[in-house]
Amino acid sequence: MAKLDGVKVIDMTAGKIEKVAYEGAEYVFTQETPKVDDIIRTDGAWSGTVEEGNFYKCVGLDVDGDAKIVTDRDNVTQHYRKHYEVFRKVAIQDPTIEARVGKLESDVATLKDEQGPTSKFKAGDKVRGKRCGFVYTLKSRRPDRDSYGAGLAWTTEEGAVYGWIGENQIELVDEKMLEVGDYIVPLPSAEKCCVTNSDMLLGKVADKTSAYIEIEVVAHKKEGKVGERYAPVAAKHFRKATVEEIVEAKVAMKPKFNVGHYAKVVGRTYLGNIKTGAVVKITKDADDDGDYKIELLDESDHDFAQASSLEKIDADKAAIIDKWAKIGREVDEYKEGDIVSGPGRLSGKFFAGEVDSVGEVLVVRRLDGGFDTMSASKATLIAPVESRVDRN
Template sequence: MAKLEGVKTLDMVNGEITKVAYGGAAYERVGNVGEHGDIALRIAKPASFAEVGQFYPVVKEFEILRFIDDEGEKPSVHADRFVFFRKVSAPANPSVEERVAKAEGEIESLKSDVAALKGEAGYKRIGKSEAQAGDYVKFIETNDSSITVGKMYEIVNIDYEGYLDFIDDDGDKNCGVSSEVFEVYCKVSAASVEAEPKPERWKVGDYAKVVGQSIINEKGDIVKIIQDTGGNVPFKVESMDGKSTEWRSEESLVRATDEEVAEAKRAAEFAKFKEGAKVRLKSGGGELPLNGYENGKVYEILYTHLQRNRIGIIGGEITMGFATPDQLEILSEEEAVEHKKWAEIGREVGEYKKGDVVRYDYGDNEICEVVDDTEDGRVEVQTKDYGICREKPDTLRLVTPVEARFDR
């Protein structure tokens, strides 16, 4: 097998590996353009001969860049399936900036260790709904120049809409909004932080929050773990709507809280309701805010409002009704087409009238005439051999409505 064993991660930025060690040498990430002698991390298109999350040696033969796969073959490299790492040598005389950065990192580490030894406070991540004044908010992603990503801001107030107020870097009151990615922490003693068990490794079926670089899923998105290869980029994750998958490193994910998972599931379910779609009202009809709308009938979605958990529908006796997702059933494309056909002649689906020409939808498909309107869930039709029969509407198909018959 040509996959490289013993590759160690040395550095990461936003959850993405930027530097590794292999064979006693350091390798830095150089992007999607490789050279002979690089090592390449497979990031997409898993195959029987090359695993996603594993490193492979890169060679150049006859001016074609290739990698040595798990079967010993040398297929050509597809740039969209790999990122490349190039060997670097440690500088004999590191720059002042490099030495200062190294010293600062060591100082911060020592501060953290001293605080732990003294029993000083640490931070514990909590759900946003658990936040109280005196807790802290930390931003993962924001476009607000008055907020520093990664800095802890003390919450000074929680307003009536649930926004977390804090004092920003400019000394002004600010708050986290839905377009930003942030987490909430409470201050706890170092002893209680240390006493907390180390989180278990994610299992297939668990949910995580993306904190690394945006690829397919954005920072802050909740994803589901669907595969774990155990490699350098071990986790295959699926978006909450099930429409997209991607591979993620362990460092690019954090464990999602129950509150975050529940909200993500609600948002994914809500997203199924599209403007202009046809829905059947299942419950709540005849009562505010659905007075003028009847259970079992089909209506059209005018707009949706996730934050208020309501969906505006039209087509009832009043201008608009408001329903929640659990009160509505989305019609299939086939059902929507059928509903449109009936609506064009001013009827509900299966609403037959005296004089309609219909066809049996089973047996010999006999064509008959409706002799009595729909009543008690049945339609009376005149058959050739059996006289008048009372049939269920769903066993018949409308051929010609009475209003369109030329023989009348």
């Protein structure tokens, strides 16, 4: 409620208003302390948008007993008693002609508003600002602010920046709350979040508590951010991602390969010639179907694969990974019975022996029957246990 429309002056003495009519009731000037529902006539000195001579309803009192009103910007404010006049409702049996006319005009104005332009929203709707991303609850129509650009105007429960917001500037909010497992994208308001912003292309709700959610980053402009977890974040700064947004974000995060790059096969290949785990080299750019031509490092075979079936690896690590992949193991994956060599951690000397137990530190039985240890990362595999002919 801001400025009251339809207030009629029905009694004035020497230029001073003594009585007014509003919605069929009369209000008389009083010097008493204001009360809630009194009509307040301001002198324009109030903070906020308040014009001199306008009438407002008293909606509350401050600690000093001064009236509080809702200004033309829909913010509640108060001022010293000397900056307003108070008019109090009086009980009357037979309303004056002026009062009846005022009530009739108010009813006509209401009827015109109801029969005015059709709104696509209704009071109580939850809407989101298209540019700011903030969520509002529509309160009431504001016909005096309707415009071609902004559309039909509404006041909001939360108080919009200018006291109103146009229908062309908002969209309905999906009432369904975000749930664990939902893919989400940030709203413009996420730019001010302390943990993430629009650099996150796609996230996933990992957990939730009330109005806050924990986010696992699925796609990000910075590759190093993928997989990070943010908590807690206000859910209002995010919305559920569309199917198109999920696909686009995942495609954007797929590794891009060029001829000469090395990769490890982690999925299906087109011909099936090269199996999962093999190290390959990209020898031809992706074709129209998105398939790259790949070859084994020794050039003994080739195949085709999608980017999703390949895991990019550094060139200087390709040969090492390939050596271990050929025996079906990860790098530095040792087994009991392997023959290894390397510097002993106990003796400090270089020796060879059989692996007795595995871990980050290998326990090795020396050729002389004693035991020593060596770091798995510094050991050299001489013969895997599977290739030893002295064992069954």
